[in-house]
Amino acid sequence: MSIQAILENQVKQAVLKIFNAELPVVEFQPTRRDFEGDITVVVFPMLRVVKGNPVQIGNEIGTYLKANLTEVSDFNVVKGFLNLVIADAFYIDFFNEIKDKTDYGRVDAASEKSVMVEYSSPNTNKPLHLGHIRNNLLGYSVAEILKASGKNVYKTQIINDRGIHICKSMLAWQRFGSDETPESTGLKGDKLVGNYYVAFNNVYQEEIAEMVAKGMDEKIATKEAPILLEAQEMLQKWEAGDEKVVSLWRKMNGWVYDGFEVTYKNLGVDFDKLYYESDTYLLGKEFVKEGLEKKVFEEDPDGSVWCDLTDEGLDRKIVLRSDGTAVYMTQDIGTAIQRVKDYPDINGMVYTVGNEQDYHFKVLFLILKKLGFSWAEQLHHLSYGMVDLPSGKMKSREGTVVDADDLMTDMTLTAEKISKELGKLEGYTEEEKQALYKIVGLGALKYYILKVDPKKRILFNPEESVDFQGNTGPFIQYTYARIQSIKRKADSMNVKWKQAVVQTSIHPKEKELIKLLGQFPEAIQLAATNYSPALIANYVYDLVKEFNSFYQQVPILAADNDALKVYRVQLSHKIGEVIATGFELLGIAVPQRM
């Protein structure tokens, strides 16, 4: 039983015995730093049941608790706050309990129900950028957090592999590519294809300018530029299954997938299953038909199909065009259904998609519910804010994107530069050093992005870039490395820190640390229910702050006696483990040295 549960019981008993009143709930909060105590009972809410002076009530309850509970060693009352001092023994016991638990904080997957987490969903006409990085990190981390909270999880992505955008790149390659390939140019496949997307847009803009110069209205020009018409023609050929077009589409998409794979690998994210829009839109169309029969949808005279959501306060939404072709919504309906077909144990899905699509997902979930799928009750849109640059929004067409690969390389180089200045890596081989620079550089980037609340937008300043000091990934990694260093040193001093030792009292800093360790399991659960890696980041940061303070103020290997040395190394070790687990949930690696 947790300390809070024990206290809750006893406080209720105290109120019953002393005041003969029934208390529905007891309100707790951690005692503020400026006051003595560990846990605080808030007396004010009791005034509804117990008449009297809050200070006096607090004192009487405090006296009762101290007399009846060994866990409560002392108390004080300030205004309506009853501050309880919890006995060292309680924390000592607690630490003993968790000390040797492997995977402390994680809950084993108990339920047969599973969650599918979708993230990334890239288009196949251009490379991944900073926006995708936020998406990927968030999705990956939430998936890991859900796993740790006891859920069975599948990670997936939907690849937007069809549509006009990819035809633009294809067309430009056909025209100006002179048979270039990733092999012949040494370029990553996604970069090569992205270049042709840019090339397409350049020609397109030129053609528009020419047509406008000849006196054409700009709006018409943007619709009738010859290169655009040609791209549209290509899309039609693709949909008709034209062999030449389809094989070019396969070839170029293949290049892009190879490129993405490299980026995902560097970023450290992975997927259990991939979905392609080209595979699921037909299923969507089937269910539109079914929805029509069930009267969930209605058909207009021109043949287009709609879902009327005005009763729910939303609009009428199109689910099939008048020419019978699929829209975005059709595909998403099909994809969702396909997923549950593939994994019948799915009882929920998480869609990691930017907040500009809040409306789309509201509608999608509502439609799936109307179609009568039980799992539709368990859908969640993990909506996140955009990553903006100081110059404003990122636009791939205007070349103002921060490329994912470049950014990761830059971060790694920065880590290398800082590390070289500090020069602490004596004895490391060049490979080991390079691996470390990557761990630190990516750690900085990932933490920087994940520590902010997903729903808030991020302003990313490439000039100032990402910090390596203060509330940052490297700061936390550094603390981890420091703990590993202590353990190595302990071993070399022959301190047998794996042996059990008995403590009877602990330092206040140790008490604080054990308290924080105790909060780790709740932190994971809270992060899971809120779909928020930021809560894990904040927790780990608090723990690390406290540890560093302990480290500077309390001797570990220079402690007075061996038992104390062993105990403090054990505590440090456990904190290292929790840091590593927490960072694992964020997809961030921890180094042995740095």
Next chain:
RNA sequence: GGUGGCAUAGCUCAGCUGGAUAGAGCACCUGCCUUCUAAGCAGGCGGUCCUAGGUUCGAAUCCUAGUGCCAUCACCA
């Protein structure tokens, strides 16, 4: 215009179900490396918690209205 999100220190952000004097980091200023890794620690400076009402013993937190920024309201994805 309708709908949704956000607004806290010069900057970037925490602040859980309402609770005590609103917290960190960066930046700026002071100290601390012959002792366990100074990517660290200790301290200082810095706030009309967007505004106005309301609910409450108590509001940054809840409610209402307003202001500002962003998104969305396509037979684009």
